[in-house]
Amino acid sequence: AQSVTQLDSQVPVFEEAPVELRCNYSSSVSVYLFWYVQYPNQGLQLLLKYLSGSTLVESINGFEAEFNKSQTSFHLRKPSVHISDTAEYFCAVGANAGGTSYGKLTFGQGTILTVHP
Amino acid sequence: EAQVTQNPRYLITVTGKKLTVTCSQNMNHEYMSWYRQDPGLGLRQIYYSMNVEVTDKGDVPEGYKVSRKEKRNFPLILESPSPNQTSLYFCASRDRILEQYFGPGTRLTVT
Numbered sequence: 163a164q165s166v167t168q169l170d171s172q173v174p175v176f177e178e179a180p181v182e183l184r185c186n187y188s189s190s191v192s193v194y195l196f197w198y199v200q201y202p203n204q205g206l207q208l209l210l211k212y213l214s215g216s217t218l219v220e221s222i223n224g225f226e227a228e229f230n231k232s233q234t235s236f237h238l239r240k241p242s243v244h245i246s247d248t249a250e251y252f253c254a255v256g257a258n259a260g261g262t263s264y265g266k267l268t269f270g271q272g273t274i275l276t277v278h279p
Numbered sequence: 280e281a282q283v284t285q286n287p288r289y290l291i292t293v294t295g296k297k298l299t300v301t302c303s304q305n306m307n308h309e310y311m312s313w314y315r316q317d318p319g320l321g322l323r324q325i326y327y328s329m330n331v332e333v334t335d336k337g338d339v340p341e342g343y344k345v346s347r348k349e350k351r352n353f354p355l356i357l358e359s360p361s362p363n364q365t366s367l368y369f370c371a372s373r374d375r376i377l378e379q380y381f382g383p384g385t386r387l388t389v390t
Contacts, residue, residue, distance in 0.1 A: 204384075206369065206379075267379060
């Protein structure tokens with residue numbers, strides 16, 4: 163079984179400030195990790211993913227996340243946010259193992275990021 | 280354009296009236312899922328399908344049915360909807376490296 167905890171349900175920040183959205187997971191097998199973003203009244207879009215290799219992964223719009231196996235975390239960071247980053251962000255973990263759990267994604271509860279001018 | 284489509288996008292219905300939400304993908308993906316999204320609970324998987332004629336329960340399957348007769352389609356069926364099934368529903372399909380592609384969502388209200 164696997165689970166995901168997003169430690170903050172809401173994060174308000176001012177424009178151009180740095181932000182960190184926290185995500186911790188638990189799993190009995192090795193995992194893949196994802197961050198998805200949901201803009202108001204839209205579906206989910208993949209922001210970035212960790213499958214293997216370098217533990218630091220980056221998105222095209224300035225977000226980055228670091229896979230920390232010892233702390234079972236995958237926190238999302240951005241050094242300077244914009245108004246357009248206002249959205250809900252979901253951390254998700256997928257089992258990297260065979261059997262029926264393979265490919266199943268378990269989502270966190272979501273973190274609403276609100277960027278104020 | 281690679282996409283997952285869902286219909287309808289919005290639906291208001293009454294308790295007990297059977298309904299179907301359609302889902303279709305054009306990416307030839309084998310794995311498809313249905314999720315419901317509720318405030319504070321994130322997304323929870325209802326059912327998934329590993330391939331044609333292969334479906335299984337997710338975390339919250341009660342009150343739902345699915346079928347997978349063709350690779351591209353994965354409809355969600357509510358035989359007797361109840362108010363606690365009022366939610367935002369997402370269909371998704373997955374490629375070989377586990378990236379999930381989500382549909383635009385269906386907002387269902389059961390009165």
